[in-house]
Amino acid sequence: MPSTHIIPTLDDVAKAAGVSTATVSRCLNTSEKVSERSRLKVMKAVEMLGYTPNFGARAMAAKRTFTIGAIIPTMENAIFARGLQAFQETLYANGYTLLVSSTAYRPDVEAEQIKALIARGADGLLLIGYERDHSIYKYLERRGVPTLIAWAFAQDSALPTIGFDNRASMRALCDKVLDMGHKKIGFISGIIAGNDRASERLQGVKEGMRARGLDPNDMPVCESTYEIENGANAFETIMQGAYTPTVVMCGNDVLAVGAMQRAHEMGLKVPQDVSITGFDDIELARIVSPQLTTVHVPHREMGSRAAEELTRMVEHVSTGVSCQLDSSLRLRGSLRVLD
Amino acid sequence: MPSTHIIPTLDDVAKAAGVSTATVSRCLNTSEKVSERSRLKVMKAVEMLGYTPNFGARAMAAKRTFTIGAIIPTMENAIFARGLQAFQETLYANGYTLLVSSTAYRPDVEAEQIKALIARGADGLLLIGYERDHSIYKYLERRGVPTLIAWAFAQDSALPTIGFDNRASMRALCDKVLDMGHKKIGFISGIIAGNDRASERLQGVKEGMRARGLDPNDMPVCESTYEIENGANAFETIMQGAYTPTVVMCGNDVLAVGAMQRAHEMGLKVPQDVSITGFDDIELARIVSPQLTTVHVPHREMGSRAAEELTRMVEHVSTGVSCQLDSSLRLRGSLRVLD
DNA sequence: CGTCGAAATGTAAGCGCTTGCATTGTGCGT
DNA sequence: ACGCACAATGCAAGCGCTTACATTTCGACG
Numbered sequence: 001m002p003s004t005h006i007i008p009t010l011d012d013v014a015k016a017a018g019v020s021t022a023t024v025s026r027c028l029n030t031s032e033k034v035s036e037r038s039r040l041k042v043m044k045a046v047e048m049l050g051y052t053p054n055f056g057a058r059a060m061a062a063k064r065t066f067t068i069g070a071i072i073p074t075m076e077n078a079i080f081a082r083g084l085q086a087f088q089e090t091l092y093a094n095g096y097t098l099l100v101s102s103t104a105y106r107p108d109v110e111a112e113q114i115k116a117l118i119a120r121g122a123d124g125l126l127l128i129g130y131e132r133d134h135s136i137y138k139y140l141e142r143r144g145v146p147t148l149i150a151w152a153f154a155q156d157s158a159l160p161t162i163g164f165d166n167r168a169s170m171r172a173l174c175d176k177v178l179d180m181g182h183k184k185i186g187f188i189s190g191i192i193a194g195n196d197r198a199s200e201r202l203q204g205v206k207e208g209m210r211a212r213g214l215d216p217n218d219m220p221v222c223e224s225t226y227e228i229e230n231g232a233n234a235f236e237t238i239m240q241g242a243y244t245p246t247v248v249m250c251g252n253d254v255l256a257v258g259a260m261q262r263a264h265e266m267g268l269k270v271p272q273d274v275s276i277t278g279f280d281d282i283e284l285a286r287i288v289s290p291q292l293t294t295v296h297v298p299h300r301e302m303g304s305r306a307a308e309e310l311t312r313m314v315e316h317v318s319t320g321v322s323c324q325l326d327s328s329l330r331l332r333g334s335l336r337v338l339d
Numbered sequence: 340m341p342s343t344h345i346i347p348t349l350d351d352v353a354k355a356a357g358v359s360t361a362t363v364s365r366c367l368n369t370s371e372k373v374s375e376r377s378r379l380k381v382m383k384a385v386e387m388l389g390y391t392p393n394f395g396a397r398a399m400a401a402k403r404t405f406t407i408g409a410i411i412p413t414m415e416n417a418i419f420a421r422g423l424q425a426f427q428e429t430l431y432a433n434g435y436t437l438l439v440s441s442t443a444y445r446p447d448v449e450a451e452q453i454k455a456l457i458a459r460g461a462d463g464l465l466l467i468g469y470e471r472d473h474s475i476y477k478y479l480e481r482r483g484v485p486t487l488i489a490w491a492f493a494q495d496s497a498l499p500t501i502g503f504d505n506r507a508s509m510r511a512l513c514d515k516v517l518d519m520g521h522k523k524i525g526f527i528s529g530i531i532a533g534n535d536r537a538s539e540r541l542q543g544v545k546e547g548m549r550a551r552g553l554d555p556n557d558m559p560v561c562e563s564t565y566e567i568e569n570g571a572n573a574f575e576t577i578m579q580g581a582y583t584p585t586v587v588m589c590g591n592d593v594l595a596v597g598a599m600q601r602a603h604e605m606g607l608k609v610p611q612d613v614s615i616t617g618f619d620d621i622e623l624a625r626i627v628s629p630q631l632t633t634v635h636v637p638h639r640e641m642g643s644r645a646a647e648e649l650t651r652m653v654e655h656v657s658t659g660v661s662c663q664l665d666s667s668l669r670l671r672g673s674l675r676v677l678d
Numbered sequence: 679c680g681t682c683g684a685a686a687t688g689t690a691a692g693c694g695c696t697t698g699c700a701t702t703g704t705g706c707g708t
Numbered sequence: 709a710c711g712c713a714c715a716a717t718g719c720a721a722g723c724g725c726t727t728a729c730a731t732t733t734c735g736a737c738g
């Protein structure tokens with residue numbers, strides 16, 4: 001089925017317009033360097049032929065793609081959606097295109113995606129969290145691709161980070177929970193291996209407990225992937241243990257919603273029988289009833305700042321400066337004061 | 340800040356391995372045509388140099404990228420998430436990479452994205468719905484890029500379609516609603532202009548009403564973008580009109596959830612005071628309470644079938660065959676029998 | 679009108695890869 | 709030991725674009 005489609009090239013346009021390829025190229029890129037007369041001729045030819053520049057060729061010749069890559073753990077729930085949206089909007093405003101891929105939280109997939117994005121000529125990269133194999137950082141360094149880390153903040157990171165302090169944020173929530181009289185906490189965590197956000201959040205709770213003289217080792221902790229169903233299962237596991245918490249804190253909102261659902265199915269009223277908290281404050285948190293107490297994260301601000309800084313890095317006006325943002329608590333119906 | 344990073348090329352690898360560039364290339368692509376001995380040498384060199392092939396150059400030389408592009412209206416809600424996930428999984432299994440971009444339901448943005456994806460060398464394209472400007476179809480045809488349309492089914496489409504009958508599906512739900520004794524329906528639709536799914540769904544309801552001798556013109560219809568908040572506003576608008584429906588049917592689940600929320604805020608009990616229905620059966624539908632009555636769509640099957648067919652088209656073993664899938668009703672708590 | 683500088687354009691050398699074709703190496707039958 | 713078929717490799721021509729540099733054009737000014 002060898003179809004002979006005419007895929008017009010720069011040459012074709014040049015011929016049709018009666019100018020050289022250089023003029024066409026200039027017209028398409030730096031149109032101010034071209035006379036109005038030839039600009040018109042060229043535009044007409046482009047239109048007529050249905051010409052679209054070949055990105056690969058362009059990238060190869062210009063050594064620049066105006067593309068930024070972002071690699072996130074998952075697209076399946078909304079955790080990264082809002083931040084990424086802001087990231088892309090800001091990028092777009094600066095003349096860049098965003099390419100996104102996801103890793104399903106698998107480090108090996110992430111490594112692969114990084115290479116793929118670099119192969120595609122990404123001028124810069126956005127990564128989530130700082131915890132990854134050293135070889136990846138070495139590779140990034142050697143290729144000289146500007147890279148920024150978001151959704152986490154670490155003073156001593158090799159790469160610039162922009163985000164919030166996951167541990168302190170969860171600690172603040174934990175303090176609040178304890179203030180409200182809770183003494184028995186259960187915790188549903190995301191998978192900790194290779195995920196600094198998850199482990200920092202767990203640490204935050206433990207830290208809070210210790211500060212009140214409670215032993216974190218008493219706390220039942222259940223690790224679960226970030227899916228509603230699994231959050232539900234984790235909740236059940238915890239509640240069926242010998243140690244019955246009065247509050248189940250969750251590593252993120254998705255898990256918390258799962259927990260709420262299962263609580264309902266088990267005949268437990270939230271918050272009368274058990275309180276539940278989340279993290280992230282995604283849309284879901286206000287859709288469930290009772291609404292979810294959680295930690296609000298400045299997703300949009302983080303996304304757009306990341307975009308600004310990364311473009312600066314790509315354009316060599318900055319070598320990358322870290323930036324810490326604040327989170328805040330959202331106290332809602334799913335958490336109650338213990339009598 | 341001119342950093343001199345060594346970005347290794349095929350040439351460097353060839354030199355380091357002591358073979359020709361052709362051998363390295365073959366080793367990386369068709370490794371069966373290379374002796375074990377040189378394969379090892381090459382691999383070692385690749386490893387040592389941290390080589391990653393330049394995608395643009397490769398695409399240009401091979402005229403093939405093993406990349407498929409998908410352009411969807413939005414990533415912000417989960418409507419397309421599950422189907423796209425299946426699409427990408429199947430693609431991946433067939434050795435292809437997926438590139439996704441979204442249009443915010445704007446035809447002009449879609450046209451731009453199509454060109455961008457083609458410029459990036461997409462071997463094939465997945466588009467949502469069939470309603471778009473003729474010039475786009477012409478462009479696609481001229482470039483000879485295999486394109487498949489999903490989330491809709493149309494016998495007479497120029498391009499192969501894979502999906503379900505939006506009108507018949509909504510009609511089935513409407514029939515059910517009428518069976519349950521409802522006579523006064525309100526409808527919250529997605530924006531209809533340029534969106535065949537939205538308009539077909541509305542038609543489905545009108546069709547159902549006519550079949551029972553009801554006048555569709557009596558029905559209050561409110562168009563809204565697919566956001567929870569806007570669905571809520573639309574609900575309020577409809578309920579404050581002179582004509583008070585006993586059921587509000589929605590063009591999709593997101594709108595329906597918004598409607599439910601506002602109903603709650605307005606002190607209306609669902610389904611006692613008003614019934615609400617959705618469309619799509621996304622996860623959200625079972626998270627809200629009462630759970631949402633909706634139309635279940637075989638997202639995953641649609642996605643993976645689309646991937647299969649599109650790869651066949653790209654590999655020239657099919658010119659594209661359409662495929663109609665079935666939807667089904669999910670009757671849940673948000674819809675009640677009218678006394 | 680001739681001159682000169684700036685603006686506009688053209689020429690052509692790559693960018694890093696694949697692949698058809700030519701060449702070399704290998705193992706086998708006789 | 710010789711020749712043959714075939715596997716393995718190398719050579720080099722592009723793929724479509726950008727851009728440094730060379731050349732032409734043009735208008736302004738003396």
